Amino acid sequence: MQIVFGDxxxxxxxxxEAVEMLVRDSMHHAGAAxxxxxxxxxxxxxxxxxxxxxxxxxxxxxxxxxxxxxxxxVVFDRAYYLCPSCxxxxxxxxxxxxxxxxxxxxxxxxxMAVVGSESSFDGGRQQLHLLAGLEVTTKAVERHAEAxxxxxxxxxxxxxxxxxxxxxxxxxxAAVPVLYIEMDGTQLPMVxxxxxxxxxxxxGQPARTREVKLGCVFTQTxxxxxxxxxxDTASTTYTGAVETAELFGPRLYAEAWERGWDRAQKKxxxxxxxxxxxNIAGQHFAGAIQIVDIWHAREHLWDVAxxxxxxxxxxxKHWAKKLIQxxxxxxxxxxxxxxxxxxxxxxxxxxxxxxxxDYFERNRDRMRYPKFRKQGLFFGSGVIEAGCRTVIGSRLKxxxxxxTVRGANAIIALRCTRLSGKFEDYWASRLLAA
Ligand SMILES: [Zn+2]
Numbered sequence: 532m533q534i535v536f537g538d539x540x541x542x543x544x545x546x547x548e549a550v551e552m553l554v555r556d557s558m559h560h561a562g563a564a565x566x567x568x569x570x571x572x573x574x575x576x577x578x579x580x581x582x583x584x585x586x587x588x589x590x591x592x593x594x595x596x597x598x599x600x601x602x603x604x605v606v607f608d609r610a611y612y613l614c615p616s617c618x619x620x621x622x623x624x625x626x627x628x629x630x631x632x633x634x635x636x637x638x639x640x641x642x643m644a645v646v647g648s649e650s651s652f653d654g655g656r657q658q659l660h661l662l663a664g665l666e667v668t669t670k671a672v673e674r675h676a677e678a679x680x681x682x683x684x685x686x687x688x689x690x691x692x693x694x695x696x697x698x699x700x701x702x703x704x705a706a707v708p709v710l711y712i713e714m715d716g717t718q719l720p721m722v723x724x725x726x727x728x729x730x731x732x733x734x735g736q737p738a739r740t741r742e743v744k745l746g747c748v749f750t751q752t753x754x755x756x757x758x759x760x761x762x763d764t765a766s767t768t769y770t771g772a773v774e775t776a777e778l779f780g781p782r783l784y785a786e787a788w789e790r791g792w793d794r795a796q797k798k799x800x801x802x803x804x805x806x807x808x809x810n811i812a813g814q815h816f817a818g819a820i821q822i823v824d825i826w827h828a829r830e831h832l833w834d835v836a837x838x839x840x841x842x843x844x845x846x847x848k849h850w851a852k853k854l855i856q857x858x859x860x861x862x863x864x865x866x867x868x869x870x871x872x873x874x875x876x877x878x879x880x881x882x883x884x885x886x887x888x889d890y891f892e893r894n895r896d897r898m899r900y901p902k903f904r905k906q907g908l909f910f911g912s913g914v915i916e917a918g919c920r921t922v923i924g925s926r927l928k929x930x931x932x933x934x935t936v937r938g939a940n941a942i943i944a945l946r947c948t949r950l951s952g953k954f955e956d957y958w959a960s961r962l963l964a965a
Pocket of ligand 1: 585619
């Protein structure tokens with residue numbers, strides 16, 4: 532206050548920003564002193580406490596701990612116990628305060644998880660400095676955000692294991708009119724160690740990326756007056772990881788289960804033509820209507836058209852539009868026939884046409900768009916494609932970012948949890964499960 536008023540007397544002006552920063556800092560100092568006094572209140576300690584090994588740990592000494600709180604650093608003493616049987620040390624006070632093995636308070640850790648999931652770790656450090664007046668290192672933001680993300684990953688694994696063993700509790704609730712499941716893959720740049728022995732996407736090239744599989748679940752209750760589907764507000768939840776389809780399938784099933792898979796009157800799986808998507812749909816989502824994203828199907832026709840008429844734009848457009856119209860009318864068999872019967876002697880074109888004809892034939896029942904339209908269903912997978920950009924791309928695919936599988940999966944789990952509106956529940960429940 533002396534500094535503030537001294538300045539004002541000298542210049543007759545108030546530099547509001549300097550004043551508010553100064554006052555906030557001193558408020559934090561005063562607050563930290565209060566918190567520290569509270570933590571330093573003499574505690575009566577037991578002579579023995581139970582140890583995780585089943586024996587009793589004995590009081591050993593009083594030990595000092597440093598802690599960064601939302602108000603700044605504090606120091607306090609607490610009783611420390613040693614187990615004569617397994618030699619593990621512990622401080623029950625740390626457990627009570629939720630600061631076991633960490634030098635940051637729960638409030639600071641939550642902040643680091645939030646900023647670390649939103650932006651680069653160094654961007655997060657800068658935000659904490661500006662918004663909260665906290666000095667932390669970039670590495671600390673990374674470590675804590677990833678630790679919290681890894682904790683979420685561990686819980687998801689437990690959930691998945693319980694499902695595989697069919698030990699999942701039934702969830703009661705209102706029926707869901709239509710439940711949608713969408714999934715997609717997107718490539719993530721990785722550090723070299725995570726790519727060893729992997730072949731790249733283009734033949735002969737070393738791998739630079741690995742695939743993140745992302746899934747989302749959302750619901751639909753109604754259609755608009757024109758019969759177009761309306762996604763229920765804030766009904767989308769996400770789950771994803773760099774992992775095999777064998778692991779991703781049960782992950783997505785666990786998410787769908789929580790969202791009312793069992794109570795859904797109509798179930799839809801939407802995706803592009805990727806084989807793993809339909810394998811998962813067949814294995815985990817029996818009874819769902821399977822739909823190939825209409826934009827992907829159209830894209831396939833545009834790609835063939837470009838190969839058939841590389842230099843004749845008019846013919847290319849004419850041919851593609853003709854087949855797209857048949858596709859829109861649900862006449863997939865006609866599209867397949869057109870592809871199979873296209874007159875050409877070039878072997879590479881014949882191969883391309885056969886591959887595309889097979890694609891449409893294999894997916895024909897997933898392309899009955901007029902039928903889906905009549906039922907008021909979505910038949911474009913825009914939600915998961917937007918999800919790949921907002922959940923994964925905007926945070927994890929910034930230039931110069933290379934990930935380990937563990938680090939990427941921690942941040943993906945953190946982002947999915949936050950963007951699904953589940954982070955507060957997770958944070959509140961994390962001590963119960965410990
Ligand atoms: Zn022990």
